[in-house]
Amino acid sequence: MADRATLIEAFLQEAGWAGAKRSLLAGDASFRRYERIEREGERAVLMDAPPPEEDVRPFINITTHLRELELSAPAIFAEDLEAGFLLLEDLGDNTFTLALSAGVDEAVLYQSAVDVLVDLHRRPVVSAIPNDVEPYDEKKLLSEAALLTEWYLPGILGDEISDLTKNEYLEAWRKVLPKITASGETLVLRDFHADNLMWLPDRDSVARCGLLDYQDAVTGSPAYDVMSLLEDARRDLKPGLAASLLDGYFAALPELDIDAFKQAYVILAAQRHCKVIGIFSRLAMRDGKYDYLVHIPRVWNMLEQACNAPQLAALKDWLDRNIPADKRTSPTPNLRA
Numbered sequence: 001m002a003d004r005a006t007l008i009e010a011f012l013q014e015a016g017w018a019g020a021k022r023s024l025l026a027g028d029a030s031f032r033r034y035e036r037i038e039r040e041g042e043r044a045v046l047m048d049a050p051p052p053e054e055d056v057r058p059f060i061n062i063t064t065h066l067r068e069l070e071l072s073a074p075a076i077f078a079e080d081l082e083a084g085f086l087l088l089e090d091l092g093d094n095t096f097t098l099a100l101s102a103g104v105d106e107a108v109l110y111q112s113a114v115d116v117l118v119d120l121h122r123r124p125v126v127s128a129i130p131n132d133v134e135p136y137d138e139k140k141l142l143s144e145a146a147l148l149t150e151w152y153l154p155g156i157l158g159d160e161i162s163d164l165t166k167n168e169y170l171e172a173w174r175k176v177l178p179k180i181t182a183s184g185e186t187l188v189l190r191d192f193h194a195d196n197l198m199w200l201p202d203r204d205s206v207a208r209c210g211l212l213d214y215q216d217a218v219t220g221s222p223a224y225d226v227m228s229l230l231e232d233a234r235r236d237l238k239p240g241l242a243a244s245l246l247d248g249y250f251a252a253l254p255e256l257d258i259d260a261f262k263q264a265y266v267i268l269a270a271q272r273h274c275k276v277i278g279i280f281s282r283l284a285m286r287d288g289k290y291d292y293l294v295h296i297p298r299v300w301n302m303l304e305q306a307c308n309a310p311q312l313a314a315l316k317d318w319l320d321r322n323i324p325a326d327k328r329t330s331p332t333p334n335l336r337a
Contacts, residue, residue, distance in 0.1 A: 043090040135219045
C-alpha cells in the first residue's frame with residue numbers, strides 16, 4: 001500500500017494542484033493535519049484525515065448544510081473519502097484569536113459569532129438540522145463527562161479510581177442531564193470558540209464569521225454553542241461582555257424559553273468543563289501534547305462557577321469530596337502511561 005505522502009501527491013495531482021507549494025498549518029487536538037496549498041496566486045487547504053481514526057464524511061455533510069444556509073463554511077474543491085483527503089477553500093489565517101491580537105474589537109468579533117447562532121437557532125428544526133446527525137443524548141454526554149474520572153483524576157492522584165467513585169460521579173450527572181431537553185433542539189456545532197472562528201470582515205452580515213472544526217456536530221440544546229463561545233477554555237472575555245451578548249441573544253429570539261435555556265446553559269457548561277479537563281489531561285498523558293495543560297486552571301474556575309447553581313449541588317458535593325481545592329491543578333503526565 002502507498003505511503004501517505006504518495007497518496008497526498010496523487011490526490012493533489014487528480015485535483016489539478018500537482019507541484020503546488022505546500023506548507024504545514026497549525027493542527028488541532030485530533031489526528032487531522034492541515035496544509036496550505038499555493039499556486040500562481042491561488043490558495044487552498046488540504047485536510048489530511050487518516051482513516052480509521054478520522055472520517056471526512058461528517059465534515060462534508062455539515063459543510064454542505066452550512067453553505068446552503070449561507071454561512072461561511074469553506075467550500076470543498078475535491079475529496080477522496082477512502083483515503084481521507086479534502087481540498088478546501090482557504091479562509092485565511094485570521095482566526096478570532098489572531099484578530100484579537102491584532103486589535104480587532106472583541107465585542108465586534110463575538111457579536112458576529114452570536115449572530116451566526118441567532119441565525120441558526122431561529123430556524124425551524126427541519127431546516128436547522130441536516131440528515132444523518134447524531135443526537136447529543138445522555139449516553140454521549142455521560143461518556144464525555146466521564147473523561148474527568150478516566151484521565152484527570154488518575155493524573156492528579158497517580159492511581160486508578162474505584163468503580164464506586166466513578167458510579168457516584170455518573171449518578172450525579174444522571175440527576176441533571178434530563179433537564180436539558182426543555183431548552184429545545186437545534187444543530188450544535190460543538191467546538192464553537194475563538195480558535196475555530198475566522199474573522200472575514202470583507203463579507204456581509206453573518207458571513208463575516210467563518211466556521212471551522214464542526215465535523216462533530218450533533219443535535220442538541222441551543223445553549224451549548226452559546227456557552228462554548230462565552231466560556232472558552234483558552235481565553236477570558238472582558239468583564240460584562242458575556243452578559244451583554246447573552247442579553248442580545250435573548251432579545252433576538254423572543255420565542256425562546258429563557259429559564260429553560262439558562263438551566264441548560266449551566267448544566268452543559270459544567271459538563272463541557274469536566275470533559276475539557278479530561279481531554280486536556282488525555283492529550284498530555286496519552287499523546288504527549290502538553291500545551292493544553294496550561295488552560296486547566298481557567299477551566300476549573302469556570303466549572304466551580306457553574307457548580308454554584310442549585311441544580312448541580314450533587315455534582316459539587318462529589319467534586320468537593322473527591323477533588324479538594326488543593327488538587328485542582330494540572331495533572332503530572334508521568335503519573336499514568
